[in-house]
Amino acid sequence: MISSPVVLIGELIVDVTLQTASAPTKVRMGGVFHACRGAWAIGADWQLGYFSPSYLVPDLAELMSSHAAKGAAKIGEITGAPSVMLIGDATESGPQGYEHLLRDHAEYSFDQGALKELTDCDAEILIIAGNFDLRSVLQVLADTELRVHVDIGSGPTMLEDLKALRRPLSTLFLSTSSPAFSALAPTLPDSIHQLVDKLAEKVILKENRGGARLFFRRSVVEVGSQRRATVHSVGVGDVFDVVYVTLAHDIGDEAALSYASWLAAEYAGTTFPADFRKAAERALMLKPQEILALPSIRLPWEARPSYPIYIAAPDFDYVNRAPIDQLVECLRYHNFSPRLPIRENGQANQNMSVAEKQRLFEADMALLSECSVLVAVNLFEDPGTMIEIGLAAAAGKPTILYDPYAKAQNVMLTQLPEAVSESLEVIVTAVFDSISRVWSTQ
Amino acid sequence: MGSAGSARFSDYPDKPSQKVVSGGRHGLSGGTSGDDPCDRAFSAVLEDFEQSGYFKSHGIPPVVGTEIVVEKDKRVFARIRGAESIGNLPTRFNYLAGCMAFGRTYVGRVSSVISGPITKITIDAAPQ
Numbered sequence: 001m002i003s004s005p006v007v008l009i010g011e012l013i014v015d016v017t018l019q020t021a022s023a024p025t026k027v028r029m030g031g032v033f034h035a036c037r038g039a040w041a042i043g044a045d046w047q048l049g050y051f052s053p054s055y056l057v058p059d060l061a062e063l064m065s066s067h068a069a070k071g072a073a074k075i076g077e078i079t080g081a082p083s084v085m086l087i088g089d090a091t092e093s094g095p096q097g098y099e100h101l102l103r104d105h106a107e108y109s110f111d112q113g114a115l116k117e118l119t120d121c122d123a124e125i126l127i128i129a130g131n132f133d134l135r136s137v138l139q140v141l142a143d144t145e146l147r148v149h150v151d152i153g154s155g156p157t158m159l160e161d162l163k164a165l166r167r168p169l170s171t172l173f174l175s176t177s178s179p180a181f182s183a184l185a186p187t188l189p190d191s192i193h194q195l196v197d198k199l200a201e202k203v204i205l206k207e208n209r210g211g212a213r214l215f216f217r218r219s220v221v222e223v224g225s226q227r228r229a230t231v232h233s234v235g236v237g238d239v240f241d242v243v244y245v246t247l248a249h250d251i252g253d254e255a256a257l258s259y260a261s262w263l264a265a266e267y268a269g270t271t272f273p274a275d276f277r278k279a280a281e282r283a284l285m286l287k288p289q290e291i292l293a294l295p296s297i298r299l300p301w302e303a304r305p306s307y308p309i310y311i312a313a314p315d316f317d318y319v320n321r322a323p324i325d326q327l328v329e330c331l332r333y334h335n336f337s338p339r340l341p342i343r344e345n346g347q348a349n350q351n352m353s354v355a356e357k358q359r360l361f362e363a364d365m366a367l368l369s370e371c372s373v374l375v376a377v378n379l380f381e382d383p384g385t386m387i388e389i390g391l392a393a394a395a396g397k398p399t400i401l402y403d404p405y406a407k408a409q410n411v412m413l414t415q416l417p418e419a420v421s422e423s424l425e426v427i428v429t430a431v432f433d434s435i436s437r438v439w440s441t442q
Numbered sequence: 443m444g445s446a447g448s449a450r451f452s453d454y455p456d457k458p459s460q461k462v463v464s465g466g467r468h469g470l471s472g473g474t475s476g477d478d479p480c481d482r483a484f485s486a487v488l489e490d491f492e493q494s495g496y497f498k499s500h501g502i503p504p505v506v507g508t509e510i511v512v513e514k515d516k517r518v519f520a521r522i523r524g525a526e527s528i529g530n531l532p533t534r535f536n537y538l539a540g541c542m543a544f545g546r547t548y549v550g551r552v553s554s555v556i557s558g559p560i561t562k563i564t565i566d567a568a569p570q
Contacts, residue, residue, distance in 0.1 A: 028453045040455075059451055066454050227534035266537075273455040274473035282480075282540030293516040295533045433533075 001284060003246040005045035005070075007119055008035050009137060010128035011078065011108075012052040012060060013100070015234055017087045017271075026271055029056075029063055030085060032128045034235025037273055038242040038263065040067040041280035046242075049118045051076035051108055051132045053083050067273075073118040074111070076132060081106035087234055093330050093424040098154075100131075108132040115140050124149060124170075124245050128238050129157040138164035149173070150200075151241050152180050162199050172200035173241050176207050176301050176335070185335075188302045193218065204244065204257075206237050208334060209432040210299035212261060214253055223257040224296025226265035227433070230425055233268055240264040255288035262291060299436040305337040307435045310368050310397075312388035313377035315342040323404040324377050330428050331375075336435070338375070341367050368392065373434050375427065378403045378413070389416065398434035402427045480541035483568035485553065488520055488529030491561045495526030503555045503563055504528055512548035512567050514539045520565050523549070529563055541569075 010032025017026045032050060039046035047070050052060065054077065064072050081102035088097025110133065119125060125141060125148045127134065134150070134157050141148050142165050150162060151173035159180055162169060172195065174181055184191040192215050195203050203215045211224040240260040248256035266279040283291070309331060313324050324340075331338045345363035352360075368374070374392035376385050378401055393399045393416050401408060401417040402424070408414050419430035459472040491497055496504060509523040518531045518538050531538065538548065550567030 027451055029451055063451070063454065066456050226536055227532075228537065229534075262536075269479075270475065271453065272459075272473060272475045273453050275475055275478075277455065278478070279537070279540065282537075282544055285543035286539055290539065294536050294539060295517060295530075296536075297533060 001247065001288075002250045003042055003044035004249050005047075005121070005123040006039055006242060006246050007047045007049060007121070007123045007125050008032055008039065008128070008242065009049040009075070009115075009125065010035070010051070011076075011130040011132055012050050012056050012083060013130075014056070014082070014084045015087060016084060017232065017234070028271060029059065030235055031083070031130065032238070033060075033063065034267075035126065035128055035238040035242040036064075036067055036069070037235075037276065038239035038267065039246065040069075041239075041263065041273075041277040042243060042246065042259075042284060044242070044246040045070050045123075047071040047073075047118060047121075047123070049073050049075045049115055051078055051110075051130070053078045053081075056083065071118070073114045075115045075118070075137075076111060077109045079107050079109075085234075087232075093428045103131060106131055110136050112136075112140050119144060119146060124249075126242055126245050127151070128241070129153045130155045135161050135164040138162065142166040149241070149245050151175075151238065152178050154178060159195070159199060168197060169200035170202065171245065172203045173237070174203065174205050175237050176205070181205075185301065188300075189213075189215070189220065202253075205301075206240060207299070207301050209297065209429055210301065210304070210334075210436070211297065212240070212257060213300070214257060216253070221254050221257065222298060222300075223254065223261050224298035224436075226262050226296055227429070228265045228269035230268045230429070231270055236264045236268045239267040251288050255292060258288070258291045258296075259283065261296065297433055297436045299432055299439055301335050303439055304335045304435065307372035307438055308337045308339050308370060309431065309435075310371035310374045310388070310392065311338050311340050311377065312374055312385045312392070313342075314379050314382035314385060315340055315377075316347055319379060323379060323402070327375065327377060327402055327424065327427065330424055331431065334428065334432070336431060339367055339371055364388075369395075371397070372438050373398045373400065373431065375400045375402060375431065376417070378408050379405070380407070386413070389413070393417070398438070400427060400430045400434065479537055480544070480546050481569055483550075483566065484535070485564060485566050486520075486531045486535055488563045488565060489532055491529040491563055494529050496522060496528045497561075499526055503557065503561050504552050506552055506555055508552045510550050510552060510565055510567065512538065512542075512550070512565075514542050518542075520567075528552070546570075 013031030015028045015030030019025045084101045086099040125146050127150045129152050147170040149171040150169050192203050196215050206212045209225050214221040243260040243263045244256045262283045263280055270276050315324055328338045341364045348360055376389050399417045401420040403422050406422045455473040457472045459476045510520045511523050518535055519527050521527045547570045548567045549570050550565050553566040554564040556562040
C-alpha cells in the first residue's frame with residue numbers, strides 16, 4: 001500500500017483530559033497534531049503548517065522528531081489565549097464536554113510566505129479547520145494546483161468560507177457534530193449532494209458510531225464504523241481524515257474509508273501513541289479485500305429517529321432523575337428518539353381510579369409496542385421497570401440496561417439484556433449496535 | 443487548598459511507560475501502556491450459530507468444555523478444534539484479525555451454552 005505525502009495545516013491545542021473517578025488528568029498535544037499521529041502511524045510522509053502560541057514550539061520540535069515529521073513551518077502565531085482545551089467527557093457519549101479556554105480572546109496572525117514555502121511541493125493538503133481564518137489560508141492555496149482537503153471541524157468555519165479556494169475542494173469532511181451540519185441535517189442526504197461539485201468534488205459525512213458516507217457526483221459510498229473499547233473521541237475524526245486522504249489515491253475510496261474507519265477506532269481506543277502505531281501496523285497487514293469483508297456498524301443519521309427507544313425507568317417527579325436526563329440527552333445528541341412513558345402518558349398516583357390506571361397501563365403498553373429498543377435505567381429496584389424489561393425481551397426487542405450506580409445483581413437483570421453497564425459510552429454504543437441490526441434487516 | 447500540576451506532555455512515542463499520580467488518581471504516561479490487546483484473553487458470545495457448519499451437521503450446540511480455535515476467513519470465527527465452525531465473533535473482536543495477521547493464534551473452550559429460540563454460545567479464549 002502506498003500512502004500519498006501530505007501537508008497538514010491547523011492549529012496546535014493542548015488537550016487536557018480532566019481527571020475522572022478512575023483516571024488522572026492527561027495532557028496531550030492536540031488540535032492538528034491528532035492528524036499528525038495518524039499520518040505517522042501509517043508511515044506516510046507528512047509535514048505540518050501550524051498556528052501556535054510560542055510557548056508550545058519547543059515541545060512541538062521534540063514531538064515532530066519522535067513522530068518522524070518531514071518538515072514543519074509555523075504559519076501563524078496565536079496570542080491572547082493559551083490554546084488549551086479542557087475535556088470533560090472524552091468519549092463523546094453525548095454533547096462533547098469541551099471547553100476551549102478564552103477562545104474568543106485568541107488572535108491569529110498569518111504568515112502567507114511560510115505557507116507558500118511549505119506548500120511548494122507535490123502533496124495532498126489537509127486542513128483541519130479551527131479558529132484561524134480559513135479563508136486566508138485558502139486564498140494562498142488558490143494560486144496553486146494542489147489537491148486541498150478540508151475538515152470543517154467544530155470551529156466557527158462556515159461553508160461559504162470554502163469558496164475562497166476559487167475551485168472545489170478535493171474533499172470536504174463534515175461530521176454530525178460540526179456546527180455546519182445542523183443546517184444540512186433536516187434534508188439529508190439531498191443537502192449534501194447539493195454541495196458536491198459546488199464546494200467539493202467529494203463530501204464525506206462522518207456519522208460518529210454509525211459509520212461514514214462519501215458523496216461523489218450522484219453516488220454514495222458507505223462504510224460502517226468499527227468497535228473498540230472507546231477511551232476518548234478527541235481527534236478521532238482527524239485521524240479518519242488523514243488515513244483516507246493518504247490512502248485513497250492508491251487503493252480507492254471504499255477501501256481507504258474502511259482503513260480510515262478502522263484506524264479511527266484504534267485511535268479512540270488508546271491515548272498511548274506507540275500502542276496506536278502498533279495497532280495501525282496490524283491493520284495495514286490486512287489486505288483491502290480483507291478489511292472490506294470484515295463486519296462493521298452502519299446506521300445513517302437520518303434513519304435513527306425511525307427506531308424509537310423506550311426508556312424504562314422510575315421516572316417519577318419525586319426521584320432524582322439526573323441519570324435518566326443524561327441518558328436522554330446523549331441519545332438525542334446522536335439523533336435517536338428516546339420515548340419517556342411517564343412524561344408522555346402521565347404518572348400514576350394512589351388516588352387514581354381503576355379506569356385511570358387502566359388508561360395509563362394501556363398507553364405505556366402501546367408505546368412499548370411502538371418502540372424498537374428498550375433501554376432501562378436501574379436507579380433502584382422498581383417493579384415497573386423490571387416488568388418492562390421482561391416484556392420487551394420476551395417480545396424479541398433488543399433490551400439494554402443502564403446501571404449508573406452499578407446495583408444490578410439479580411441474574412435475570414444481569415443476563416437478560418444485551419448489554420449492562422454503568423458507562424453511558426457503553427450504553428450509547430450498544431444502542432447504535434442494536435438499532436443498526438434492526439435497520440440493516442429492514 | 444493546593445493545586446495539582448500536569449507537569450508535561452505525556453505522549454512521546456519513544457518514552458517508556460511511567461506510573462503517575464495526580465489528584466489522588468493513578469495512571470500511566472509514556473509512549474505505551476504496556477498492555478497489548480493481542481496478548482489478552484477474552485470471552486465472547488458468538489453470533490450466527492444457526493448458520494454455522496456445526497449446527498448444519500449436528501443440529502444441536504456443542505457441549506460446555508469443547509475445545510475451540512479462533513480463526514479468520516471473511517470474519518473472525520470460532521471452530522471446534524479439527525471440526526466445523528460454531529459461529530462468528532462480534533464486530534468488536536475484529537482487531538483479532540490484525541493480531542492473527544501478525545501470527546498470533548487463539549485457542550479456548552466453549553464456556554457456556556444457553557438453548558432457546560436463539561442459542562447463545564459463549565467461548566473463552568487466550569493467545570497460544
